[in-house]
Amino acid sequence: MASPEILRSLCDAGFTVDLMIQWKWRETGSSGERQTSTDQNITVVLLLLCGAQHGGAQRNNFYGTVLTFNPKDTYANGSMAVVLRYKTAFTSCTDSVTWQCSYATSPSYCGSETLLEVNTVQNTTEWCQREGIMTRLVPSNDYLEMYLNSAYWIHNSNNNGRMFADTVVDLRTRSDTGKANRSPQTTIIPSLRVPSNCARNFNLLAFDPDEDQVKCNVFTFPDTLSTPFLNVSDNCTLSFTATNSGNEGTYVVMLYMEDFANQNITLTVGSGFQISRSTSDILSKIPLQFVVKVDGTVPSCTEGQYLPRFLPPTPANRAQLYTRVGHTLEITINTEATRTTVSELLFSGPHNMNLSGSAQGQFILRWTPSQSEDGEHHPVCFVAQANSVATYQSELRCVIISVSNATTSMTATTKPTVTIIVLPTSEVSISYTPGSRGSSGLRVAISSKTPLTKEDIRTIVLPKLKEELVKRGLPADIILKLINVQEE
Structure with a gap:
């Protein structure tokens, strides 16, 4: 020794x-x-x-991380560009770590890092979250593994010290889409709070651009959810059960989001090598790590009193919003708390998203996507925070923003002409009462001179349909969701 x-x-x-x-x-x-x-x-x-x-306070300053990836251009020599977006949170904006490619497990696939841009998403009195946008040029459309392990968690009740996170980036071409696999898209607020006497479900964002099934699993070493009052389900809902004051404290949550195809598929490398994947095989996995702070009791668990609640026109949780390249999207968020004062909105999203707010608990998030973000899907999460004698948070809400550019998301030669016609086979009547919420079904016929994919319908047709419905009197914050497509 x-x-x-x-x-x-x-x-x-x-x-x-x-x-x-x-x-x-x-x-x-x-x-x-x-x-x-x-x-x-x-x-x-x-x-x-x-x-x-x-040892010391400087070491224990980590609040969590998340990473997603988007395949980009494939070149004549078989190499491929992939953009990895990650967020890390610390007690200070001066602290940072960078995701690394694991040369030990995939030495020939790591390629080279061609660009890295790191910017602050939000800086609060408790934590600072930053976003890194890393572009890597890999030699082929194979897979690579990334990892992060050079930080230490803030002091916590489940005794997690040095952090570890990893991800599998699988870029092989899928037989069902004809494109490289894309990871689930998600983000998170670094620190979520809940009173110890109030049960709450945190419905985490789990959006998959390939329409795969997404499941959440606990990182098993160490077992970060060994506490009986914190549990995660396959559908990515983190449930907190009311507990006694002896369990108040900070708890580290380390999860994986994994995507599974809805049918048996094959994955193909540029060389022609193929591998089969069933519906039970993981296509990719991404980390989702954060902390949950179990605070002291609150006089009432009813939302809207001490705990802030969201009011219309705040988007529903897991809603899908649409915008175009160069156009500014506004997300209006209204809150209420009668026994406390809503002081701030905590959010996690693209680093160039801007927040404005008022003393009345009304906030607006604004974001203008660039040309490089065409065809991507960007997650945004937010909570309202109120202060009195203690600090209270609302439920967690998350949305996905789908970006399109009508001049580039079409084929290079022909721009489809899309006509939207409400089918006359059955009378459709949609009534709306200001301030109310509900859902209605609508069948539409879509004709196009060129073929349309589901992605085209989501990113091109649905925004046009929404514009028409708003012109006819429906509110501007209505959410359209594609349920089914039937070719005739």
Whole structure:
């Protein structure tokens, strides 16, 4: 075993030591008996010495991360550009870490980083979230793995220290779409709060551009959700059950979002090599990490009193909004809290999204997508925060913004002419009472001189249909969702 002096010199020199604990198993009947090797003892000494050397408040400042990816251009030599968008949150905007490609697991696929841009999303008194936009040029449309492990969580009740996150970026061509796989799109507020006496569901955003099924799983080492009052479901709902005051504190949540095809497909590399994927096979996985703060009790759990609530025309959770390149999208958010004062809106979205607000709990988020974001889907999440003697948060709401550009999302030669006709086979009547919320079904016939994909209908036809419905008297914040397409 290395002497303590040698190990201490490594710490003093600033070395970062990563060793895996090795376990030996000895079978005893139907149960296993765990016996440690010498390697584990060395690891423990290293962690103790280095932890003592670099301990303190500066180390424990991490609030979470999330990463998504979008395949871009494929070149004549088979190489491909992929854009990875990640967010990291710390106690200060001066702290940051960068996602790295794992050369150990995919050395020939990492390619090179051609561009990295990092900007602040929002800076609050508690945390600062920044967005990194990384462009990598990879040698082929294969897969690569990315990881992040050089930060330490804020002090927390489930005893998580050094963080770890990883992702699988699979760029192979899908047989069902004819395109490279795209990851689920999501984001998160770094710190969510809930009173200990109030049950709450955090319905996380889980949007997949390829219409895959998205599931959430807990990062299992360490087990970040071993507490009985925090549970996550397959459909990405994090449930908090009211608990006693002895469980108040900060809890780290580390999840994976994984996408699964709705039918059996094949994935093809540029060389022609194919691999089959069933509906139970993971296509890609992305990390979603944040903290939940269980605060003291509140006199009433009814939303709109101490806990802020959202009022119309605030978009519904998981709503899909549409905008065009170069056009500014406005998201109006109204809140109410009769026993407290709504002081701020916390949000997570594109770094160039702007927030404006008033003392009456009314806020507007504005964002203008650029040409490079054409065809992408961008997640935005927000909570309203109120202050009195304590700090209270509203429910979590998230939306997805789909970006299109009518001059580039068509074929290069012909711009489709789209005509929208309400079918006369059955009378359609949509009534609207100001301030009310509800849903109605609408059948439309779409004719086009060139073929239309579902993506074309979502990004081109639905915005046109919405414009027409608004002209006829419906509110500007109506949400249109494509349910089914039937070719005739």
